[in-house]
Amino acid sequence: MSGEKPPVEICKGVNGLDKVVLREVRGSSAEVYFYGGHVTSWKNDHGEELLFLSSKAIFKPPKAIRGGIPICFPQFGNHGNLEQHGYARNRFWSIDKDPPPFSTVSPNKAYIDLIFKPNEEDLKIWPHSYEFRLRVTLGPGGDLMLTSRIRNTDGKPFSFTFAYHTYLSVSDISEVRVEGLETLDYLDNLKDKERFTEQGDAITFESEVDKIYLATPTKIAVIDHEKKRTFVLRKDGLPDAVVWNPWEKKAKSIADFGDDEYKHMLCVEAAAVEKAITLKPGEEWKGRLELSAVPSSYRSGQLDPQRVLQG
Structure with a gap:
């Protein structure tokens, strides 16, 4: 059909920064900025935005973009002389012209392959050379997949x-x-990374939370009662899961975050934090995240996430 938009389109985003728009025939979409290899939008086939992006997000390098899916590498957190969460999220990535063979991509999936290699300045900060390849895929059902x-x-x-x-x-x-x-078990970042065991039968939120859950399952469900929507995170190569919400007081102290925006976001992050990954020369690590959003089902007045977790 004439006028139909291509499944993969490179165009200009905020402040003239280059981005890629992935589209799926039923209407879902995703946007990826070359700056940071950063997914900033993921919409379902009704055009509803599924990722949180702060209204105060600053699209001006070298500031990282607040929201979406920032990539934290070569570190998560704040250690040594590296900036918090590393620097991959505030460098420019490029299209990978020679990606290695991934598992077969069916023709009805929209995807983009990006690559990042450290430059001389980066090597002064962290003196290790590597190739970081990222594939972002929008599946035929609107699922979003990131493979690093x-x-x-x-x-x-x-x-x-x-x-x-x-x-x-x-x-x-x-x-x-x-x-x-x-x-x-989890490490509580609000209590100097002290180790605790989660007691509740489900995690709910009534104050600031910043926890690193250890040895987590490959599947996690996030149930939004009001929207009757469940996010399902599936992950490979990423044993930990970080759960973060700054709540009211901390939200007000973050310059690129609206005072009340904590009410409308939750970070649930597939991660490898507790035990660092070590690569010998020539070795490769692979970490994958798949996100899907499905209608929540009710049973006797309660949402039934078990069906989602087992499915």
């Missing part, structure tokens, strides 16, 4: 931590619950 491949091209081993810092859009944080992390 990091290859050590250095003459010596190096270690890193990593997270897909996913900001989910929710109707009201007090109406949200997370299933799949109950009974697990």
